[in-house]
Structure formats: C-alpha cells, structure tokens
Amino acid sequence: MLLAVFAIPMLIVGLLVRLTSPGPAIFCQVRLGKDEQPFTLFKFRTMQQGSPEDIHRAFVEQQLRSPDGGSKAGGLCKLTSDPRITPLGRFLRRASLDELPQLFNVLRGQMSLVGPRPSLPWEAELFPSDYRGRFAVPPGITGLWQTSGRSRLTMSQALRLDVEYVTQWTLRRDVLILLRTIPAVLRCSDAR
Numbered sequence: 001m002l003l004a005v006f007a008i009p010m011l012i013v014g015l016l017v018r019l020t021s022p023g024p025a026i027f028c029q030v031r032l033g034k035d036e037q038p039f040t041l042f043k044f045r046t047m048q049q050g051s052p053e054d055i056h057r058a059f060v061e062q063q064l065r066s067p068d069g070g071s072k073a074g075g076l077c078k079l080t081s082d083p084r085i086t087p088l089g090r091f092l093r094r095a096s097l098d099e100l101p102q103l104f105n106v107l108r109g110q111m112s113l114v115g116p117r118p119s120l121p122w123e124a125e126l127f128p129s130d131y132r133g134r135f136a137v138p139p140g141i142t143g144l145w146q147t148s149g150r151s152r153l154t155m156s157q158a159l160r161l162d163v164e165y166v167t168q169w170t171l172r173r174d175v176l177i178l179l180r181t182i183p184a185v186l187r188c189s190d191a192r
Contacts, residue, residue, distance in 0.1 A: 003103050003104070003107065006100055006103065010100050013097055016088055017045055017088060017092075020086060020087070020088045021048060022049055023049030024045060024049075025044060026042055026043070026044065026101055027044065027045040027046070028040050030121060031118035031119060031121075032119050032120070032135065034135060034136070034137060034138045036124065036135045038121065039108075041102065041105060041110075041111075041118055042102060042104050043099060044098040044099075044100065044101060045089070045098075046088075046090070046093050047082075047084040048084055052084075055082065056082075057122065060123055060126065063154060063156070064126045064128075099141055103141070111140060111141060112138040112139070112140045112141075114142055114143055114165075114174040114177045114178060115137050115138050116134040116137065116140065116143055116165060117139060117143060118139035119139070130163070131159040133163050133166050133167065134159065134162040134163050134165075137166050137169065142177060142178065143161070144161040144162070144164060144165040144177060145158040145162060146184060147184045
C-alpha cells in the first residue's frame with residue numbers, strides 16, 4: 001500500500017537525482033539483515049557516483065573505539081560536512097526521502113517497517129559482542145534510534161537502542177515508533 005502511495009513521489013525523486021548528478025538514481029549496497037544474512041539495500045543515491053567510503057569508515061571506527069562512545073564526534077556515523085553528498089542528496093537525507101526505495105526491501109521480506117538500522121558488514125565486525133542481539137530481528141526503515149534523536153546520537157547510543165528494541169519488542173511499540181517517525185521526519189533538525 002505504501003508503495004502505491006509513494007509511487008509518484010518516488011518517480012519524481014528518482015528523476016531529480018538523475019538530472020542533478022551523473023549516475024543511477026538508486027544506490028544499492030550490501031547490508032546485514034536478520035541473523036546477519038546479507039541482502040542488497042536500496043536507497044536513492046545521495047552522494048556523487050563512485051564516492052569512496054573511507055571517510056565514513058574512519059568516522060565509524062573512531063566512534064566505536066572512542067572511550068566516550070563517540071559523544072564528542074557530534075552524532076551517529078554521519079559527518080556534519082560530508083563532501084561526497086550532493087546538494088539534492090543533503091535535502092533527501094534531511095527529509096528521509098532517500099530511504100523510500102527500502103519499501104521494496106520490505107516487500108521482499110529483507111526488512112521490516114520498524115527495526116534496528118541495517119548495518120554494513122564491516123560495521124558489524126566492529127560491534128562489541130553486547131550488540132549482537134540486534135540481528136535477532138529484520139532491520140527496519142525506521143526504529144527506536146531514529147525516533148529518539150536520529151543523528152544526534154552516538155553510534156554506541158544507537159546500538160544500545162537497537163538492542164533495547166529487540167529485547168522489549170511489542171506490536172504496540174512498533175505502532176508507536178511508526179507514529180513517532182512522522183514528526184521526527186518532519187522536524188528534520190536531528191537529521192544529517
């Protein structure tokens with residue numbers, strides 16, 4: 001149903017991505033799902049085509065290895081001035097429109113509407129063992145961390161919220177998270 005509702009906006013966003021920077025509209029990346037099974041995640045491309053991931057990787061490693069859990073770094077594995085992001089991509093990220101293609105991942109059974117953030121394989125290798133429980137459920141388009149601070153959170157804080165979500169899951173909580181997602185997206189102040 002959501003795919004039908006968002007079909008026209010997704011076509012418009014895809015066209016804008018293609019018109020404003022060279023490369024495909026959809027960005028595909030291997031992520032880890034339930035039980036750490038790899039799957040291909042779909043997003044609208046928000047970076048220049050062929051951007052290296054070394055900047056992001058160094059930032060995540062610094063957050064996870066930092067004694068303060070990355071709290072001095074300014075937020076969850078998102079650089080404040082990432083030079084790889086296109087001007088349109090910056091807007092798409094702030095409005096969370098880049099994640100709309102993940103509805104296809106939900107349709108394919110690889111993701112859920114609500115769940116932990118889908119992790120990159122190399123990120124998961126860096127996670128302390130306390131956070132492995134986050135892979136007991138499918139990852140989600142939205143989740144507890146997205147509605148509890150988004151990019152203001154450190155990586156460690158977000159991972160703790162992912163584990164809390166898994167250990168305290170209820171259908172009622174999923175509905176509340178979905179309802180809290182709407183103002184969190186509209187607010188845009190916590191997104192990067």
